[in-house]
C-alpha cells in the first residue's frame with residue numbers, strides 16, 4: 152500500500168511514456184504525409200535501418216567523445232581539483248566558489264547565448280579579442296574546433312556540480328587519517344593517491360553515474376550553439392534524435408534511436424551502480 | 432635514544448595561548464604520562480612533539496637536537512591516535528605496513544615484518560580484515576602495530592583507552608606496559624584519568640590550563656603534592672582541604688586549628704608561621720575512633736557509601752563536606768555523630784595560594 156503513490160508516479164511518468172516511445176518506434180509515424188494520419192506498425196524495421204545508418208553511428212561516437220572529455224575527464228578532474236584547492240581558507244575563497252558554481256545555475260540556453268557571443272567569429276567575438284592580445288588572428292571557433300568548443304563549454308558548466316559532490320566526499324574523510332599518514336611519512340601526493348583517491352571512489356562512481364547519464368541527454372546547450380553542425384560535427388545522439396524527429400519529421404525513427412539510447416543509458420547506469428555496490 | 436626536553440614551550444591558537452611555557456624533561460626509555468583535566472592542553476602538547484602542530488615559542492629537543500622545524504616523519508616519533516585513525520580501505524596488514532610501503536620497502540620484507548608485529552600483537556588471524564570488521568581492542572592493537580613497525584624512539588599515545596570498556600582497559604594497560612618493556616622506547620601517554628596515570632607511569636606530568644603543575648613519579652606525587660591542584664587531582668576520593676589557622680608553634684609541635692574548631696597537632700615544619708593555611712588530609716588518612724580512643728575530629732555524618740570492604744563517609748565541616756575512607760563496612764545513617772582520628776604524619780599544609788609548605792627534609 153505504501154508503494155502505491157510511487158508506483159502510480161512511476162507508471163505515469165516513466166513506464167507509460169517509455170511504452171509509448173517503444174510502440175512509436177515500431178511504427179512509421181511521421182509529422183507529414185500519409186504516415187502522419189495513419190501510422191503503420193512496421194515491427195523492427197526502424198531498428199534494422201538504424202544498424203546501417205552511418206549518421207547514427209557517427210553521432211554515437213561523437214556522444215562518446217563528448218561524454219568522455221567533458222564529463223568524465225574535464226568536469227571530474229577540474230571539479231576534484233577545485234574541491235581540494237577550495238578546502239583551504241583564503242581571502243578570495245568565496246569569490247572563486249561563486250565563479251565555479253554560477254555556470255551550474257544558468258539555464259542551458261542562456262549559457263549557450265553567453266558562449267555564442269564569447270565564441271563569435273570576427274574581431275568582435277570576446278575570445279577573439281582576448282587572443283588578439285597575444286597576436287593570434289580571429290578564429291571561427293565553432294566552425295574550426297566545434298567539438299572541442301562544446302566540450303569546453305560543457306566542462307565550464309559542470310565543474311560546479313562535480314566540485315560540490317567531491318567536496319562532500321572529501322569532507323567525509325577524517326583529518327586524523329591525513330595526520331596518521333603524515334606520521335607514517337606520506338608526502339602530499341602519496342596521501343592523495345593512497346588515502347584520498349581510494350576513499351573517494353564511491354563518490355566518484357556516484358558522480359559518473361549522474362553525469363554520464365545527464366551528459367548523454369544534453370540537448371539545449373548544444374542545439375542553441377551549433378544545432379549539431381557544422382556538417383554534423385557536434386551532432387550528439389540527443390541532437391540527432393531531434394533532427395530526425397522534427398527536422399526530417401520521422402517520429403517513429405526518432406523514437407527508435409531514443410529507445411536505443413535509453414538502453415545504453417540503462418546499461419551504463421547498471422554498471423556504475425554495480426560498481427558502487429549500493430542498493431538503489 | 433629518546434630523551435625529550437621541552438624548554439618554555441608555548442602554543443597559541445589565533446592569539447589565544449593554550450600552552451603557557453611548559454618545561455618538561457623525559458629521560459630515554461621512560462614511560463611518561465601527561466595527565467590533567469579535559470581541555471588543559473595535553474593533546475596540543477603531544478601534537479607539538481609529534482610535529483603535527485607548530486611550536487609557537489620555546490624549544491623541543493630530542494636527544495639534544497632542536498626539533499621545532501623538523502617534519503613529523505623525520506623525528507622518529509610514532510603516534511597512536513585517540514580514535515585510532517586506521518585507514519578504513521586497507522586491511523590490517525596494509526595498515527601496519529603502510530609506512531614501509533611508502534618508503535618502497537620490498538614486498539617480501541614488508542610481509543615478514545608485518546608478520547612479526549602481528550604475531551607479537553596477536554593479530555595474525557585478522558591480517559586480511561578491514562578495520563571495520565575488528566573489535567575496539569583489536570583496532571587498538573593495529574594502531575599500536577602501525578606505530579611500532581617504524582621502530583620509533585618515542586611513541587605517543589593520546590587517550591588510547593578512552594574508547595574501550597573497563598575490563599578491556601585493564602587488560603590493555605598490562606599490554607602497554609609489556610610493550611614498553613619489549614620496545615624500550617620512550618613513551619608519552621596522555622590521559623585525563625589519574626588511575627591510568629598512576630598505574631602506568633614512571634613519571635607523571637600534571638597539567639592545568641596549559642601549565643605544568645608538577646612532575647614526579649606516581650608515589651612522589653601522591654605523597655608530596657606541591658600544590659592543592661595536584662593534591663586533589665591525584666588520589667580518589669580527592670584530598671580534603673580544610674581552611675585552618677596555625678595557632679602555635681611550640682618546640683617540635685605545631686598546633687593547627689581548622690575553621691570548624693578541630694585542633695590538630697603536627698610535627699614542626701620549617702618556615703611555618705602563625706596565620707591562615709589550608710590543611711590537606713587524604714580520606715584514607717582518617718580513621719574511625721572507638722569511644723575510648725583519642726580523636727581530633729568530632730562531627731556528624733552526611734552520607735555513607737558502603738562498598739563492602741570499605742566505607743566512604745561524608746561528614747559535616749561547616750563548609751563543603753569532608754570525606755573519610757575507612758576499612759570495613761559501617762552502617763552510619765545521615766546525622767550519626769562520629770569521631771575521626773587523624774594520622775599527623777600524613778597531613779599536608781598549603782598556603783593560601785595553594786602552594787605546599789613542607790620541611791626540606793620531609
Ligand SMILES: Nc1ncnc2c1ncn2[C@@H]1O[C@H](COP(=O)(O)OP(=O)(O)O)[C@@H](O)[C@H]1O
Pocket residue numbers: 444449467468469470471472473474475476
Ligand atoms: N586547532 C585548534 N584551534 C583552536 N583552539 C584549539 C585547537 N586545538 C586545541 N585548541 C584549544 O586548546 C585547548 C587545549 O586543547 P587540547 O590540547 O585538545 O586539550 P586536552 O587534550 O587536554 O583535552 C582547548 O581550550 C582547545 O579548545
Ligand SMILES: [Mg+2]
Pocket residue numbers: 473474475590
Ligand atoms: Mg585531548
